[in-house]
Amino acid sequence: MQIKEITLQSTNISDIFLFYKDVLQMDVVRSQSGFAVTAGATKLIFEESKQTKNPFYHFAFNIPSNQFEEAFEWTKAKVDLLWLKDYNGTVADFVNWHAKSFYFKDPAGNILEMIARFDLHNTSEERFSPKNIINVSEIGLVFPGKSFDKEIDSIMKEYSLDYFEKQPPLPQFRAIGNDEGLFICVPENRIWFATDDESKMFPLEVIFNDINKLHKLEMK
Secondary structure (H helix, E strand, O other), X not given: OEEEEEEEEEOOHHHHHHXXXXXXXXXXXXXXXXXXXXXXXXXXXXXXXXXXXXXXXXEEEEEXXXXXHHHHHHHHOOOOOOOEHHHOEOOEEEOOOOEEEEEEEOOOOOEEEEEEEOOOOOOOOOOOOHHHOOEEEEEEEEEOHHHHHHHHHHHHHHHOOOEOOOOOOXXXXXXXXXXXXXXXXXXXXXXXXXXXXXXXXXXXXXXXXXXXXXXEEEEO
16 A cells, blocks of 8 residues: 555644754645645645644654664754653664654654664665655554444445554554555544554545555545
8 A cells, every 4th residue: 555645734834844844854845725745655735724723643754674773863863752661762663563663743743753664675775864755654543432443444345455464453553554555543542652642533634545546535
């Protein structure tokens, strides 16, 4: 599964525009309603929220599998990395996923992750920079707790998706897709990993490709 475009909302457009442009040094383009970030093969769009107060999301960038340490040092020099209690440090080693990652936040409270997946053949010989980001490989989807299982089943059937083979489904955590693209599904009010923040339902739109077919998923 490849995530082609994500549209998120924010009430902090000006600050996060400068963050992605000046701090992370990514390619950004302003629009009347917000701005778009080029994240490798994914377009990450932020639109100004008119109704929802302080929306925030979790998403992850895939980085070249041979550049984790370089990306870590590059990012650490620019932002405060989140401390991970489970690992007593700022690096998560997901042994079952054969991946490592680190986390940080933008000024709107979005939880960002850079992850190197060692089973992907995506090495790079260039010096690490945001232009080496391959794509957005994860987006968090939050559902009502009471209908969590039903909502997950509905999405999987509607788009003919499967659970991530490296992550057995858990009562409050489901990963759908593959190493290239994952929906990280949690019920409302679950604590997001790497933070003390409870997951909340906010509007978002995802355009993704699976088995050469383009789909649009909207959550309101």
